[in-house]
Amino acid sequence: MTSAAPAKTEYEAIIGLETHCQLNTETKIFSRESTRFDGDNPNTNISPICLGYPGVLPVLNEKVLEYAVKAGLALNCQIAPYSKFDRKQYFYPDLPKNYQISQFDLPIAEHGWVEIEIVEKPNTEPIRKKIGVTRLHMEEDAGKLTHGGSDRIDGSTYSLVDFNRAGIPLVEIVSEPDLRSGKEAAEYAQEIRRIMLYLGISDGKMNEGSLRCDVNISVRPVGQKEFGTKVEIKNMNSFSAIQKAIDYEIERQIEAIGKGEPIYQETRLWEEGTQRTKSMRMKEGSSDYRYFPEPDLPPIEVSTEQLESWKAELPELPLSKRHRYQSELGLSAYDTRVLTDDRTVAEYFEAAIAAGGDTKQVANWVMGDLAAYANSNNLKIAETELKPEILAELICLISEGTISGKIAKEILPELSTKGGSAKALVEKKGLIQISDTGEIEKIIDEVIASHPKELEQFRDGKTKLKGFFVGQVMKKTSGRADPKLTNQLLSKKLQG
Numbered sequence: 001m002t003s004a005a006p007a008k009t010e011y012e013a014i015i016g017l018e019t020h021c022q023l024n025t026e027t028k029i030f031s032r033e034s035t036r037f038d039g040d041n042p043n044t045n046i047s048p049i050c051l052g053y054p055g056v057l058p059v060l061n062e063k064v065l066e067y068a069v070k071a072g073l074a075l076n077c078q079i080a081p082y083s084k085f086d087r088k089q090y091f092y093p094d095l096p097k098n099y100q101i102s103q104f105d106l107p108i109a110e111h112g113w114v115e116i117e118i119v120e121k122p123n124t125e126p127i128r129k130k131i132g133v134t135r136l137h138m139e140e141d142a143g144k145l146t147h148g149g150s151d152r153i154d155g156s157t158y159s160l161v162d163f164n165r166a167g168i169p170l171v172e173i174v175s176e177p178d179l180r181s182g183k184e185a186a187e188y189a190q191e192i193r194r195i196m197l198y199l200g201i202s203d204g205k206m207n208e209g210s211l212r213c214d215v216n217i218s219v220r221p222v223g224q225k226e227f228g229t230k231v232e233i234k235n236m237n238s239f240s241a242i243q244k245a246i247d248y249e250i251e252r253q254i255e256a257i258g259k260g261e262p263i264y265q266e267t268r269l270w271e272e273g274t275q276r277t278k279s280m281r282m283k284e285g286s287s288d289y290r291y292f293p294e295p296d297l298p299p300i301e302v303s304t305e306q307l308e309s310w311k312a313e314l315p316e317l318p319l320s321k322r323h324r325y326q327s328e329l330g331l332s333a334y335d336t337r338v339l340t341d342d343r344t345v346a347e348y349f350e351a352a353i354a355a356g357g358d359t360k361q362v363a364n365w366v367m368g369d370l371a372a373y374a375n376s377n378n379l380k381i382a383e384t385e386l387k388p389e390i391l392a393e394l395i396c397l398i399s400e401g402t403i404s405g406k407i408a409k410e411i412l413p414e415l416s417t418k419g420g421s422a423k424a425l426v427e428k429k430g431l432i433q434i435s436d437t438g439e440i441e442k443i444i445d446e447v448i449a450s451h452p453k454e455l456e457q458f459r460d461g462k463t464k465l466k467g468f469f470v471g472q473v474m475k476k477t478s479g480r481a482d483p484k485l486t487n488q489l490l491s492k493k494l495q496g
């Protein structure tokens, strides 16, 4: 008896990511040219070292080591007290040396992990998962190729190469094959980016190529222990492209296996236009690179003292903030995620609380009106003129009853544009809330006296008209009457 081909749900995907982050040092990894490459003319920030002329000697940029170690620590890795560089050899027009200086068997950092937190919707429990980080190593970037165009004279096609990018420092972060879906992989990549940005060592721009993720995927029947053959996918320039490329590739592999076709160990390209992956080349095994120790660079030794001093410089990282906001501040996983995504937002939030603002209120303002103001003015929250202490002051003015929440919303744009104290602005504009019972009663009496018809209808059972009277009181006081008190007093007066 032959068994039917397994259904789609009987397969699971195994995914591992290789993430390349450009480090934002001033100068290149082994030479002194500037790392600027966009904006500058092609092939201007170059030297015999990054082009690999014979006989030149590379020297490691100390900042690169510092940034790589800090990244390794932030990824919970063990930092190697002794590591070295190796030559990874391959031929490609963007690599004139025919080898890339990288690290092979003794990388600077190994055995780490990253926690991802998937929050599907507000008010749901997040799914948390630890993803192993196999290693982090330092290496140099290659040049940038621009394909296309055709020669004006003979019509031949050509490619241009810009070596300004050659020698820009990179760290490559290799994950364990612990990811199981496109969603998890995109979340992992975002967490890596967040960590790099918190550390301030990379700008994390996927669309400009300073953060590049290669995805490795295989599928296997559920229950099978061995992994299937992996396929590597490149060329995704957003997190959603990572997710889509993986989801597409999982389907493709399952379908191929279903048809009895082999899966080749190959490199495929994600095509944004067709939303598909396309075969690019068969994948080298590591033996094809003929790695050997880089003879021109001494091994790297990191002393315990040096390591401790770099460790002491690390900021509080997103994971720790997420845990703290949820367990100590009692915020939801969803709010926590919004508040900790960007370090400057998290720091603004914390400063407003430190200045006396109520936690939940600060969170609501930062994620709500203030975020909306900042967005519509193309600013970051911390770049607005509303300093965190003033947001705290504004919140206190509401809670002590000096102004209503509505008035606070109205003056937020002015405070965010011009700065200055919230209290001073409220006083200057005469916006202080009327909370005096006698004063409100007097206004209510006037309103009732001038609307006898509505009063009669109300007393005849059209109780909805209460809202009309509230509105009239607010109109007369330019919105300054304490809404709660107004409601209470109106209820009494309308009954007669």
Ligand SMILES: Nc1ncnc2c1ncn2[C@@H]1O[C@H](COP(=O)(O)OP(=O)(O)OP(=O)(O)O)[C@@H](O)[C@H]1O
Binding pocket: 014, 015, 016, 017, 018, 174, 175, 176, 177, 178, 216, 217, 218, 227, 228, 229, 230, 231, 232, 286
């Ligand atoms: N069978 C598999 N299915 C899916 N992912 C896998 C499988 N085996 C390994 N991986 C993942 O593939 C990635 C391999 O990356 P690594 O940098 O070690 O090697 P490579 O891709 O062969 O080399 P290169 O750096 O030249 O691209 C890791 O993230 C690993 O977790």
Ligand SMILES: [Mg+2]
Binding pocket: 018, 214, 232
């Ligand atoms: Mg790879």
Ligand SMILES: [Mg+2]
Binding pocket: 018, 172, 174
């Ligand atoms: Mg790799």
